Amino acid sequence: MKIGVIGGGGWGTALSIVLESRGHAVRLWVFEADLAEQMRRTRSNDRFLPDVRIPDAIEITSTLPDAAADADVLLFVTPSHALRATATRLAAEAEKSLKGVKWVTVATKGLETKTLRRMSEVLAETLPKGLGERVVVLAGPSHAEEVARRVPTLIVAASESAPLAANAQETFSTDWLRIYTNDDVIGVEIGVALKNVIAIASGIADGLGFGDSTRAALMTRGLAEISRLGEVLGARRETFAGLAGMGDLIATATSRHSRNRRLGEAIGRGATLKEALASSPMVVEGVGTAEAAVNLARRHGVELPIVEQVHAILYEGKSAKTAMRELLTRDLKPEAGTLSRR
Numbered sequence: 001m002k003i004g005v006i007g008g009g010g011w012g013t014a015l016s017i018v019l020e021s022r023g024h025a026v027r028l029w030v031f032e033a034d035l036a037e038q039m040r041r042t043r044s045n046d047r048f049l050p051d052v053r054i055p056d057a058i059e060i061t062s063t064l065p066d067a068a069a070d071a072d073v074l075l076f077v078t079p080s081h082a083l084r085a086t087a088t089r090l091a092a093e094a095e096k097s098l099k100g101v102k103w104v105t106v107a108t109k110g111l112e113t114k115t116l117r118r119m120s121e122v123l124a125e126t127l128p129k130g131l132g133e134r135v136v137v138l139a140g141p142s143h144a145e146e147v148a149r150r151v152p153t154l155i156v157a158a159s160e161s162a163p164l165a166a167n168a169q170e171t172f173s174t175d176w177l178r179i180y181t182n183d184d185v186i187g188v189e190i191g192v193a194l195k196n197v198i199a200i201a202s203g204i205a206d207g208l209g210f211g212d213s214t215r216a217a218l219m220t221r222g223l224a225e226i227s228r229l230g231e232v233l234g235a236r237r238e239t240f241a242g243l244a245g246m247g248d249l250i251a252t253a254t255s256r257h258s259r260n261r262r263l264g265e266a267i268g269r270g271a272t273l274k275e276a277l278a279s280s281p282m283v284v285e286g287v288g289t290a291e292a293a294v295n296l297a298r299r300h301g302v303e304l305p306i307v308e309q310v311h312a313i314l315y316e317g318k319s320a321k322t323a324m325r326e327l328l329t330r331d332l333k334p335e336a337g338t339l340s341r342r
Helices: 010-021 033-042 065-070 080-093 119-126 162-172 185-207 213-234 238-242 242-253 259-268 273-278 283-298 303-318 320-328
Strands: 001-004 025-029 049-053 059-061 073-076 101-107 135-139 152-157 177-184
Touching: 010 025, 010 073, 025 033, 025 065, 033 059, 059 238, 059 320, 065 080, 073 080, 080 101, 080 119, 080 283, 080 320, 101 119, 101 162, 119 135, 119 185, 119 238, 135 162, 135 177, 135 185, 152 162, 152 185, 152 242, 162 177, 185 238, 185 242, 185 259, 185 283, 185 303, 185 320, 213 238, 213 242, 213 283, 213 303, 238 242, 242 259, 259 273, 259 283, 259 303, 283 303, 303 320
Parallel strands: 001 025, 001 073, 025 059, 073 101, 101 135, 152 177
Antiparallel strands: 135 152
């Protein structure tokens, strides 16, 4: 198949390598023209995925409509804040090409800050009618650095359409990247978006010098918060025990590769949000998701204590130590019923 990949960050580059290994013809769109030129010349993405060779067969372009030309499938891997603008622009500039696209995959994790939309909802609103309804979400515990180096990884392809999910499963699966299907799109997208916020909390605890017990508590209680919000939005509880829930949370809250955990660690050590963000050239999705998640929870009357404290640290200047103390001194309650709204 001919596949257009929209987004030349680390994950977009890694997935392009996966698709090329499956024999697909891949055209990768890179937003930054200078980076696209460097990638074509050196066959590496030194800015976002260093020390990984990009196969010669992968075509690299900085012209957006080129990515959709003759494409059978599109894969969106932009930052969440750029997805709407990118998809809107593509729909306007490549209208004829999009008529030949059979289905779309999105591997972006996050929530749109202003609208509180999930990524599949953003594409449904921006792509041509019909195509925007044929979207598969690709998500789960994965790091671009590992997938590109063929480290065994398991993720999910989520769609309410079983045939579409199966198509994505077949398209992306290799002997090191195993894809499971899932029809709970809401649960998958909420799980992989909010785990970034909990990963920031985990990093903050690490930066404060706390230990494994603290991290385990934040991850466990954080998963309960993700589940509470997800269920209210229509997700199934069991999704959060799977790859897009606990699986992705473990990978993001504990890994040295995790941008969200590293940002939290820097803040725990005393850095401001601006300073922590300046230390990484890559987007830290949990920062925007924290704001969206708090607003979404307030809209639906769901209590998210950890997410709310992370939001207060990031946006209100609350000290990490104060936030942790407030979490520990909340009213005592039973653990039973952790998936209730409280």
